[in-house]
Amino acid sequence: MKVETAQFGQIEVPEEQIFSFERGIPGFESHTRFALIELPEGPFAYLQSLEDSHIALLITEPFVFYKNYEFDLPESVVEEMNIESDLMIRNIVTLNIKPEQSTINLLAPLVFNVANKRARQVILHSSEYKSRHPLWSNHESSTPIEKAGE
Known part of the structure; x- marks a missing residue:
């Protein structure tokens, strides 16, 4: 499927990378179809x-x-x-001008059902995770909760 993007122009995305968010994503409720665009280097992707x-x-x-x-x-x-x-789990990243201050939303993961192409952002109630955990940390052995308090 041809997908128009602001970052890459028009690109071809395989149908198996198209997901339906029936409820949208908080803040983007009217957007229900997204393409998962994997970046060739590193652990990041775009949800277009x-x-x-x-x-x-x-x-x-x-x-x-x-x-x-x-x-x-x-x-x-x-x-x-x-x-x-x-099942596939991904989380939204918020970039900062200072890369070391970029964050990851661990409180509201994106859950993808790879088999039926349905997806949803799930807000974890009664969780100690935050919406803005540091993405980069020098403390590999720390738990997410310890890292979030740094």
């Missing part, structure tokens, strides 16, 4: 809106930065998304 070429969120695999990141997915979400096994 198919409705607006100027809306693209930088995302990453959280386990690259927080090896101990874990949460329980609410059963209601598992049922709604019809999740059986093929």
